Amino acid sequence: MNASAKNFVWVVAEHFKDQVRPVTYEIIAFATRFAVAVGSGVRILAVGSNVKSIAQEIAAFTGLDVVGIDSPAASIYNAEIYRGMLKRFFESSKPQFIFIPHTAMGWDFAPALAVDLGASNITAAVGFKIEEGPVFIRRICNGKIHEDVRPVEGTSAIVTVMPGAEPAIERKPSAPGSMEIISMDNPQVRSKTIGYVEAPPGSVNLQKAEVIVAAGRGISAPEHIEMIRELAGVFDRGAVGASRPVCDMGWMPHDHQVGMTGQTVSPTIYIACGISGAVQHTMGMNKSDFIVAINRDKNALFFTVAHYCVLADLHKFLPVLIEKIRELKK
């Protein structure tokens, strides 16, 4: 397997508590489209203890060939264990492309693995183009600028791919892919992953809201949360959401946070007030039916996610909007 490993585009699967995480199937879809473009095939690598069931599920779902690295040490994710095993697996074959989800797991181990393997490393890719060779598209400055980045010639490219960059691959009804399980000794590690703390069950149920009015840093001071509450309050089933900076600054409790590390919501109406539109936030709400962004920055990234955009000063616009809705409801 290793001798031919070089010729494939590899995907490192992400799984948690014996479940393949959905993002894995998105990255596989990305890698599949990429492999077609460069005239190659896709192989999946899964690391874990009793990794067979994970490997089996992926092979059955995708029809692609899967390699599982099995080690008792890998029963729980740990950057040093992953790096140790992936280094051993890839160092002789040095495949040209290794795709990893850009998640709390992927961005944790991928950059260090690139150092270990003398590889290139491109993080948070949202797409690719084929030019003389492949280039990967990244968004910088809150999406206001895009850049095309290529790996350094002659090195393996370890690329982390943004969740949501590609819709998940559909289940293949054809025959499952092959499966190979490799046992590996435990690598030497100094850090120890002890366990997990689950998110506290939210006292705020944003899931049930019909309308979410969300506050971003653009509200500029904690006392202006009141204005957001008022707007949410004029709807029968309105709730207040918030972006990460607003929660981090203590202006709103963290259980109001919408986004990758908060809640994922899809209300009928989502009104984003002074939120820049960082993808970490918008990936938690972009399936809402009717999205309005209010921002005074005409280049705010949120305007690309919103269906309707209001370029205005929140402090002038919101009181007028609240007043007019109240009049209507009388």
Add this chain to the structure above:
Amino acid sequence: MTAEESAPMKILVCIKQAPDLESAFRINEEGAGYDETGLVFRLNKYDENALEEAALLKERFANVQITALTVGPQRWEAAARRGLEFGADFGVHIVTPDSQRLDALETASFLAAYAGGGRFDLLLFGVMSEDEERSQVGPMTAAILNLPYATTVVKETISEDFSRVEVERELEGGRREIIEMPLPAVLTVQSSINLPRYPNLSNKLRARKQEITIIHASTLPTPRKSSQLVRAYLPPPSKMGIFIEGTVEEQAETLIKLIHEKTGVL
């Protein structure tokens, strides 16, 4: 007390400048990044959290020395000074040529060249830079120095003897992972770890006068790159939603009408 017991615990905080992201960005002449003309630069927000965490440790442990280190062009000396304002004892600036936009591995290699040799007990980074959003430099620096690390840390507890650290790192959906490791180690901190305080007056005054240690990057080994920028460009502008025009009154009326027509909620 033995010499060993009295030696200070040394914390290195790696920091950088970042532009105000609310600005309008233009592509520079070389097509290799954004034009810095007219942009307001300040300390990367996540790095303020890293400096604050160091300051909190200094309050908790009697004998802690904090060094703020930045790698970048001449004008980034402001970052090192800002580090002093936030309570660092020393500021160090590895100066790179103005025209050179550093790759993550180049930055990590320069940081590691300074931080190597076990000179520090703890290295703190912000989880990422606001402008580049790469999240690479912390773990790469750790890998070069062969140190254990954790990224996206939202809580740290260092043992009384400063020999071990237990951290909670943030995963998707609010779940946290608990990891324990020996020091020295590298941590990249997430913004919810603390609320950075405003620099006090005495630190501000000290920061104005205190000398920053300057190291020219040309005196350090030339690092390899981990990526090659091809071009930077403005994203296609067509993808924005529909702008509701008019005075605020007109905008509010149009929005209410749209909500009514499209969703039936009002």
